[in-house]
Amino acid sequence: MIPRHMQIAVALVLSGIFGVAFYMLHLKGRAHEGSARLAFDSPLAPPVAGPAVPITLYIAYDGDGVMRTRTANAALPADPGARARAVLRALVGEYQQANSSHPLAGGSDVNDVFVVNGSIAVVDLNTAFVEGHRSGIWVEALTVESLIATLAANNPAISQVKFLVEGKERETLAGHADLMALYDVAQVNQLVRRLE
Amino acid sequence: MHLISSRLRPKLWLVQASGLILLFGVFATTFASWMEQKRLTVFSASSTFSVDITEADSQEYVSLNNLLAPLGQLEVSTGKNKIRLHFNSVEAQFENRESTANIGGHSIALGGRAIVEENRVMVPLSAIAHVLPRILSMRADYHQGSQRLFLGDAGTHFALELRKGEGTHLVLSFSVPVSPQISTESGKLKMVFANDPVAMASQSWQFDDSVITAAHYTDAAQPELVISGNQPLLATFADAGKSISVMPAPAVSSDSPSAAPAGQQIATGQPAEAPLPQPSANPASALASTESPGTIAPAAPQVRYLIAIDASHGGNEPGAALGQQLLEKDVTLAIARKLRSQLQVRGLDSVMVRDGDTTVSLDDRAALANTSHAAVYVALHAGNLGRGVRVYTSTLSSTDASPGLFVPWEKVQANFVRSSQVVASVIVDEFTKNETQVPVALFPAPVRPLNNVAGAALAVEVAPLRGNVESLTNTSYQDAVAEALAAALTSVRPKIEARQ
Numbered sequence: 286m287i288p289r290h291m292q293i294a295v296a297l298v299l300s301g302i303f304g305v306a307f308y309m310l311h312l313k314g315r316a317h318e319g320s321a322r323l324a325f326d327s328p329l330a331p332p333v334a335g336p337a338v339p340i341t342l343y344i345a346y347d348g349d350g351v352m353r354t355r356t357a358n359a360a361l362p363a364d365p366g367a368r369a370r371a372v373l374r375a376l377v378g379e380y381q382q383a384n385s386s387h388p389l390a391g392g393s394d395v396n397d398v399f400v401v402n403g404s405i406a407v408v409d410l411n412t413a414f415v416e417g418h419r420s421g422i423w424v425e426a427l428t429v430e431s432l433i434a435t436l437a438a439n440n441p442a443i444s445q446v447k448f449l450v451e452g453k454e455r456e457t458l459a460g461h462a463d464l465m466a467l468y469d470v471a472q473v474n475q476l477v478r479r480l481e
Numbered sequence: 482m483h484l485i486s487s488r489l490r491p492k493l494w495l496v497q498a499s500g501l502i503l504l505f506g507v508f509a510t511t512f513a514s515w516m517e518q519k520r521l522t523v524f525s526a527s528s529t530f531s532v533d534i535t536e537a538d539s540q541e542y543v544s545l546n547n548l549l550a551p552l553g554q555l556e557v558s559t560g561k562n563k564i565r566l567h568f569n570s571v572e573a574q575f576e577n578r579e580s581t582a583n584i585g586g587h588s589i590a591l592g593g594r595a596i597v598e599e600n601r602v603m604v605p606l607s608a609i610a611h612v613l614p615r616i617l618s619m620r621a622d623y624h625q626g627s628q629r630l631f632l633g634d635a636g637t638h639f640a641l642e643l644r645k646g647e648g649t650h651l652v653l654s655f656s657v658p659v660s661p662q663i664s665t666e667s668g669k670l671k672m673v674f675a676n677d678p679v680a681m682a683s684q685s686w687q688f689d690d691s692v693i694t695a696a697h698y699t700d701a702a703q704p705e706l707v708i709s710g711n712q713p714l715l716a717t718f719a720d721a722g723k724s725i726s727v728m729p730a731p732a733v734s735s736d737s738p739s740a741a742p743a744g745q746q747i748a749t750g751q752p753a754e755a756p757l758p759q760p761s762a763n764p765a766s767a768l769a770s771t772e773s774p775g776t777i778a779p780a781a782p783q784v785r786y787l788i789a790i791d792a793s794h795g796g797n798e799p800g801a802a803l804g805q806q807l808l809e810k811d812v813t814l815a816i817a818r819k820l821r822s823q824l825q826v827r828g829l830d831s832v833m834v835r836d837g838d839t840t841v842s843l844d845d846r847a848a849l850a851n852t853s854h855a856a857v858y859v860a861l862h863a864g865n866l867g868r869g870v871r872v873y874t875s876t877l878s879s880t881d882a883s884p885g886l887f888v889p890w891e892k893v894q895a896n897f898v899r900s901s902q903v904v905a906s907v908i909v910d911e912f913t914k915n916e917t918q919v920p921v922a923l924f925p926a927p928v929r930p931l932n933n934v935a936g937a938a939l940a941v942e943v944a945p946l947r948g949n950v951e952s953l954t955n956t957s958y959q960d961a962v963a964e965a966l967a968a969a970l971t972s973v974r975p976k977i978e979a980r981q
Binding site: 298299302347350419420421422423424426429456457459460461462463465466468472473476479 | 500501801802864867873878924928932940942
């Protein structure tokens with residue numbers, strides 16, 4: 286026979302466990318909603334304060350299947366990684382404009398760019414970028430090539446580019462374009478020239 | 482109440498922690514059991530499939546309905562606690578909780594109780610080997626270790642023969658072509674027969690040889706043959722996959738980058754462990770130069786012109802959502818089947834990477850093409866952007882080719898990119914002259930898994946013909962694409978065989 290006070294204590298503990306579990310689930314759901322809203326709705330923050338300088342963007346045009354250069358202005362920091370990130374964010378911002386020639390999903394962003402040994406750029410994309418990207422060889426290849434060509438055009442020292450998503454490797458952008466590869470900028474530039 | 486609470490409060494955290502651990506344990510156990518769902522793989526002359534194994538009364542059971550349905554016409558009728566199965570001309574009757582069944586007028590012991598529920602009957606797994614022959618009128622060979630069931634002559638055995646001499650090698654002879662996944666580590670070569678119907682019991686072999694010393698076959702969930710030696714070993718295929726020779730790997734020489742044994746195709750299914758060696762540029766001449774009179778050399782392979790057709794995506798990976806009800810994986814499978822038929826009409830061999838709605842990883846797709854020694858790998862895709870057909874080759878160039886014996890998995894295609902470009906240009910020519918006027922374009926593009934394929938490899942993306950995405954399901958459009966591809970793959974054959 287279990288003493289009555291033990292029964293009460295166990296009942297209280299169990300109800301406490303379930304209460305805390307439900308509360309935690311509730312909090313987790315709210316936090317997830319909040320972060321999702323933040324990820325998808327928040328506008329891209331300006332990269333850095335300071336005078337804007339001209340940068341070259343390689344803009345993809347889905348309809349014609351071509352790539353064209355466009356000059357934009359952006360304030361660029363001195364650090365090569367932050368500078369590369371600012372350039373790519375400007376490109377992503379272009380693609381998020383209304384009537385974009387190559388629309389990207391809302392909330393798409395470049396988390397970071399690490400420039401290793403001055404020549405290898407490691408581009409860390411956010412989840413919204415890949416999860417919201419349209420699927421297809423053509424459209425995915427245009428995105429990858431546009432990012433690489435833009436990066437290289439504004440930092441000629443970069444010879445290779447590697448993509449990560451939230452700091453981790455991912456097989457493909459949206460089922461087709463290779464994100465595991467270490468891209469050779471010279472080869473990509475050859476492809477881009479064929480599309481210009 | 483206050484008194485009880487204050488007494489128990491110091492231990493409250495302990496009780497809470499115990500509760501949480503208990504809950505976690507329950508969840509973990511449930512998850513683990515779900516993950517480790519046992520399955521019985523059935524090999525028959527017509528198909529290979531698997532059925533779930535469930536546990537009841539401390540015994541393993543399988544659904545007889547699930548076993549019989551893929552093998553022929555099955556009719557089921559039920560009564561109170563009874564079920565009757567009519568398979569072809571045989572009638573089998575099972576009663577719930579009875580340990581015997583009436584099959585074709587004979588009483589058969591089940592070695593356990595049958596479980597009849599709804600429209601199916603579960604029988605003990607141990608009884609399958611003598612229940613099925615009564616119904617199917619063919620032999621059933623159940624291997625408990627690998628949980629595989631071989632019906633009729635579906636299983637294959639292999640014989641080992643150590644051939645000594647200047648080029649000591651171990652020859653494995655199979656009755657049907659096999660494509661094991663091969664990996665190597667120091668002094669050992671492992672072949673995993675994940676998809677091959679090897680029906681053998683676990684056994685070991687010892688060899689009186691200083692190079693290849695032993696072999697051990699394990700009849701497990703992933704049947705494997707491990708060959709031990711005192712030197713690094715490699716495997717080569719011959720006789721259209723019916724013969725595998727294992728021999729010491731040649732030393733890597735900077736003067737002779739193509740040091741792989743002559744005239745052989747070397748397969749691997751485990752790229753991370755055993756990257757593909759660079760193929761010999763001229764297998765025939767290499768064979769002549771390395772073979773000395775009197776030695777028993779492995780038979781020269783019969784080079785098949787085999788097309789690997791990859792219906793991209795599938796299963797949990799639907800690919801692009803082309804329309805509200807239209808998924809890329811369904812379109813690619815439909816075109817792949819049509820392409821297979823067209824190739825058959827033209828007398829070309831082909832292998833489908835998937836022929837159903839199954840999930841296949843990108844690495845596995847390339848591994849399958851490589852282990853089947855496909856001359857051309859065609860990955861079919863569908864997209865709703867643009868019009869017509871786009872053909873893609875790898876972005877690698879021949880200058881990326883590795884000069885060593887082993888090449889990185891991600892650059893395997895570099896050795897074959899010229900062949901890929903040849904095939905792609907012939908496909909473009911074929912579409913250009915095709916009467917259907919399907920627009921066609923050719924691009925290099927970074928498409929997975931082209932870079933991992935050891936053979937001509939290309940991706941073909943089919944877009945709507947005239948802007949209407951529904952045209953992707955149009956039979957005549959799919960036929961036109963399949964016909965043009967098959968015609969191109971036929972006409973390019975001499976060029977590819979010349980390159981081989």
